[in-house]
Amino acid sequence: MERYDPQAIETKWQQVWEDEQAFVVPNPGPAELATHRRETYVLEMLPYPSGDLHMGHTLNYTIGDVLSHVRRRHGYQVLRTMGYDAFGLPAENAAIREGRHPREVTERNIAAIREQMRRMGWAFDWTREVSTSDPAYYRWTQWLFLRFFERGLAYRKEAPVKWCPNDQTVLANEQVIDGRCERCGAEVEARNLTQWFFKITDYADALLDEMSLLESWPERVLTMQRNWIGRSAGARVVFTVDGSGDELPVFTTRPDTLFGATFFVLAPEHPLVERLVAGSEQEAELREYVRHAAARSTVEREAKEKDGVFTGRHAVNPVNGERIPIWVADYVLMEYGTGAIMAVPAHDERDYAFAERYGLEIRQVVAPADGSEAEGPFVAHTDDEVLVDSGSFTGMPAPEAKQAISAWLAEQGKGEQTIGYRLRDWLLSRQRYWGCPIPIVHCSACGEVPVPDDELPVLLPEVDDYLPKGRSPIAAAEDWVATTCPRCGGPAERETDTMDTFVDSSWYFIRYADPHNEHEPFSREIADYWLPVNQYVGGIEHAVLHLLYARFFTKVLQELGYVGFREPFLRLFNQGMITAGGAKMSKSKGNVINPLVYADRYGADAVRLYTLFMGPADEDMDWQDSGIEGVWRFLNRLWRVALGQIGRESPTGLDTPLVRKAHWAIAKVTDDVDRRFAFNTPIAAVMELVNEIQRSPDDPAARFAAETAVSLIQPYAPHVAEELWSRLGHERLWEHPWPIADPALLEEDTVEVVVQVNGKVRDRLHVAAGTADEELVRRARESERVRGHLDGGEPRRTVVVRDKLVNFVV
RNA sequence: GCCGGGGUGGCGGAACUGGUCAGACGCGCCCGCCUUAAAAGCGGGUGUCCCCUCGUGGGGCAUCUGGGUUCGACUCCCAGCCCCGGCACCA
Numbered sequence: 001m002e003r004y005d006p007q008a009i010e011t012k013w014q015q016v017w018e019d020e021q022a023f024v025v026p027n028p029g030p031a032e033l034a035t036h037r038r039e040t041y042v043l044e045m046l047p048y049p050s051g052d053l054h055m056g057h058t059l060n061y062t063i064g065d066v067l068s069h070v071r072r073r074h075g076y077q078v079l080r081t082m083g084y085d086a087f088g089l090p091a092e093n094a095a096i097r098e099g100r101h102p103r104e105v106t107e108r109n110i111a112a113i114r115e116q117m118r119r120m121g122w123a124f125d126w127t128r129e130v131s132t133s134d135p136a137y138y139r140w141t142q143w144l145f146l147r148f149f150e151r152g153l154a155y156r157k158e159a160p161v162k163w164c165p166n167d168q169t170v171l172a173n174e175q176v177i178d179g180r181c182e183r184c185g186a187e188v189e190a191r192n193l194t195q196w197f198f199k200i201t202d203y204a205d206a207l208l209d210e211m212s213l214l215e216s217w218p219e220r221v222l223t224m225q226r227n228w229i230g231r232s233a234g235a236r237v238v239f240t241v242d243g244s245g246d247e248l249p250v251f252t253t254r255p256d257t258l259f260g261a262t263f264f265v266l267a268p269e270h271p272l273v274e275r276l277v278a279g280s281e282q283e284a285e286l287r288e289y290v291r292h293a294a295a296r297s298t299v300e301r302e303a304k305e306k307d308g309v310f311t312g313r314h315a316v317n318p319v320n321g322e323r324i325p326i327w328v329a330d331y332v333l334m335e336y337g338t339g340a341i342m343a344v345p346a347h348d349e350r351d352y353a354f355a356e357r358y359g360l361e362i363r364q365v366v367a368p369a370d371g372s373e374a375e376g377p378f379v380a381h382t383d384d385e386v387l388v389d390s391g392s393f394t395g396m397p398a399p400e401a402k403q404a405i406s407a408w409l410a411e412q413g414k415g416e417q418t419i420g421y422r423l424r425d426w427l428l429s430r431q432r433y434w435g436c437p438i439p440i441v442h443c444s445a446c447g448e449v450p451v452p453d454d455e456l457p458v459l460l461p462e463v464d465d466y467l468p469k470g471r472s473p474i475a476a477a478e479d480w481v482a483t484t485c486p487r488c489g490g491p492a493e494r495e496t497d498t499m500d501t502f503v504d505s506s507w508y509f510i511r512y513a514d515p516h517n518e519h520e521p522f523s524r525e526i527a528d529y530w531l532p533v534n535q536y537v538g539g540i541e542h543a544v545l546h547l548l549y550a551r552f553f554t555k556v557l558q559e560l561g562y563v564g565f566r567e568p569f570l571r572l573f574n575q576g577m578i579t580a581g582g583a584k585m586s587k588s589k590g591n592v593i594n595p596l597v598y599a600d601r602y603g604a605d606a607v608r609l610y611t612l613f614m615g616p617a618d619e620d621m622d623w624q625d626s627g628i629e630g631v632w633r634f635l636n637r638l639w640r641v642a643l644g645q646i647g648r649e650s651p652t653g654l655d656t657p658l659v660r661k662a663h664w665a666i667a668k669v670t671d672d673v674d675r676r677f678a679f680n681t682p683i684a685a686v687m688e689l690v691n692e693i694q695r696s697p698d699d700p701a702a703r704f705a706a707e708t709a710v711s712l713i714q715p716y717a718p719h720v721a722e723e724l725w726s727r728l729g730h731e732r733l734w735e736h737p738w739p740i741a742d743p744a745l746l747e748e749d750t751v752e753v754v755v756q757v758n759g760k761v762r763d764r765l766h767v768a769a770g771t772a773d774e775e776l777v778r779r780a781r782e783s784e785r786v787r788g789h790l791d792g793g794e795p796r797r798t799v800v801v802r803d804k805l806v807n808f809v810v
Numbered sequence: 811g812c813c814g815g816g817g818u819g820g821c822g823g824a825a826c827u828g829g830u831c832a833g834a835c836g837c838g839c840c841c842g843c844c845u846u847a848a849a850a851g852c853g854g855g856u857g858u859c860c861c862c863u864c865g866u867g868g869g870g871c872a873u874c875u876g877g878g879u880u881c882g883a884c885u886c887c888c889a890g891c892c893c894c895g896g897c898a899c900c901a
Contacts, residue, residue: 684835
């Protein structure tokens with residue numbers, strides 16, 4: 001018999017699919033737009049095009065492939081394509097290293113990864129491919145930016161960044177180690193830079209509340225997004241600086257503890273610090289503390305013990321006029337709330353630790369209603385607490401006091417009830433070359449002026465050096481920077497920052513619907529036809545940023561009238577990580593598994609099959625070479641079993657054990673994929689079927705069973721399935737209707753009923769399905785084995801589950 | 811610390827809404843067939859302990875630990891231990 005030769009088979013069918021445009025799905029015509037076909041959109045996260053396809057991609061796209069093949073064969077038009085998140089730092093670094101243009105590096109990598117993806121046989125509509133670094137794409141990223149700008153959702157403000165004075169570059173938090181630059185070791189400085197932001201904070205509530213519109217997202221992702229947004233109800237309370245009367249607003253979730261505020265703390269970055277200490281005896285010490293705090297990484301700030309410096313000044317508590325000392329301490333963050341807190345050491349652990357260290361007063365103002373004493377900070381927060389030592393609010397239950405004190409403050413004009421968020425605006429400026437240019441012109445007369453739509457795209461200029469030198473590398477292109485103001489015609493300068501690549505990937509899934517549109521980013525009709533995405537598949541690492549930004553973009557686009565939906569991704573599936581030897585794959589560990597190496601040895605089908613057979617796709621899985629050999633053997637067995645059926649009859653209307661096994665497998669595979677998102681157990685089911693066929697050479701339904709096995713394995717191993725299908729005399733399995741299990745063949749005529757005594761199985765009965773309870777009990781009591789365990793006594797109780805068991809309790 | 815997910819044979823895992831002696835499927839290992847031999851393939855066995863008249867025998871114990879609910883628990887509840895992931899001076 002001819003041997004299974006995956007390489008030849010895979011090359012052959014990949015060519016057929018390409019020639020036949022098998023997975024190309026055209027956009028609907030005007031008539032179809034109105035009626036809506038049976039369509040669905042399966043999307044996998046846009047890959048960054050590094051040169052090599054890795055295991056994460058392989059798992060991601062194989063899951064998507066199974067889902068889309070099954071849906072296509074259920075009769076859906078399936079939109080599914082591929083693209084590249086092609087801007088970004090790695091290409092820029094490679095370009096610097098290799099002395100080439102980032103575009104060249106990126107194009108080379110795209111060509112390589114595209115080839116590798118084709119080698120794996122994934123069914124994408126390649127005619128819809130997009131690349132975010134393509135001017136035909138980023139033109140529309142710029143166009144969308146301008147719409148955000150017009151709406152006041154893109155704005156500039158000064159924001160502190162970590163700065164390496166030696167490398168002349170902005171550092172991300174994770175690039176700062178012990179206050180020093182990760183690369184050169186220079187002491188990091190804080191620096192203020194005017195940068196672009198998106199006003200995502202305006203959408204904090206929508207991003208939280210509209211989670212209810214999602215059909216099925218993993219709970220852990222929703223939780224992470226909720227925590228990230230961090231909404232908490234509280235009050236704004238305005239303290240004042242004693243003497244100057246400067247206002248010091250704070251945000252607190254515990255207005256009920258206002259009478260317990262015994263000191264006040266400012267973040268080191270707080271703008272008022274400078275003025276408070278100017279000329280005081282604490283000035284030198286404070287400056288030193290502030291300078292040091294600024295250079296510290298957040299990680300370091302968290303790890304160290306709480307410390308701070310007294311400013312010598314005092315704040316006035318609006319509720320009782322009390323003077324309390326103002327300290328500066330880096331446990332207060334400028335980014336959250338107002339950058340200042342009222343410290344209530346009796347009811348907050350951090351304030352308590354600080355107060356203990358510096359001997360500050362600790363005054364309890366909330367107590368359990370039962371009068372019990374608390375040790376340390378009393379932070380317990382239950383509904384049966386009452387206020388003590390709190391002026392006219394004394395004795396009031398804490399929840400009520402929160403309202404009452406907030407209301408009182410509002411009356412006095414000293415505060416109000418409010419809501420705080422952890423979420424901050426999205427800083428989108430990057431002082432980098434390889435990104436989408438921000439289409440803004442700075443004019444000394446007119447200010448920030450948008451580049452007119454008909455001048456888009458603003459193309460990246462050519463420069464010699466991609467290293468940042470205290471400003472974006474683009475700034476070196478002086479001829480490009482110098483321009484005229486679109487509004488007044490006077491001399492002006494182009495914005496030289498580029499956009500965060502998360503902007504590029506916040507709308508690509510809509511572009512996929514209408515990728516060649518030259519007049520607009522996408523047609524609303526076509527977008528609304530395909531979207532929202534029915535099934536999104538990707539890694540958990542994007543649980544917050546990408547998914548949150550894409551949700552934000554979609555809401556804005558809906559409000560601008562460009563799309564008719566509020567949420568982009570109705571269902572989300574997060575795949576687990578594939579490890580090797582129990583450890584995350586990394587070059588430094590030398591344990592990277594290259595899927596292409598295995599595809600060369602065992603074929604792409606075996607690699608696809610094994611990545612899903614390893615375990616539940618949403619959990620981490622460990623790669624084992626012996627495992628892929630197992631699926632390789634299975635494919636060989638399937639090959640022999642199927643070829644053995646060529647020329648054999650396939651009578652209809654049979655009811656044999658193999659027919660029943662085949663229908664069982666159909667039901668199992670279909671339910672597992674469609675309902676459970678389980679991809680490992682369907683493979684096991686087909687294995688069982690194939691084993692069964694092999695053991696029943698004389699069953700007249702052997703051919704039917706073999707064809708069913710081939711049909712069911714197609715979404716996983718499409719090449720070998722297609723080859724066998726064609727050798728069995730059929731064609732185009734990829735569009736052949738998905739098999740349907742016959743319910744009559746799933747029901748068993750006779751069932752095995754277990755007979756238990758006190759929950760322990762003592763015998764088994766083979767009876768007709770649906771046998772009446774009384775009959776079951778009668779037969780069970782006749783059993784020798786059961787009688788032995790009943791000891792002649794009468795059962796105290798008898799439990800019967802029809803078709804399953806009889807349990808005697810004695 | 812908080813949030814989320816886990817803990818089942820030698821290994822990866824199955825058991826979906828509490829119900830057929832838990833362990834499908836695959837790996838590994840053992841025995842056999844085929845072969846001059848090997849590879850491949852095929853057949854059989856494989857949680858653990860005990861008893862025996864050794865068989866298509868009988869029994870005990872087993873899903874991290876300890877309790878509980880139930881006729882019946884891998885599955886539900888309580889307490890604890892361990893592992894993985896995420897977040898975190900968030901006021």
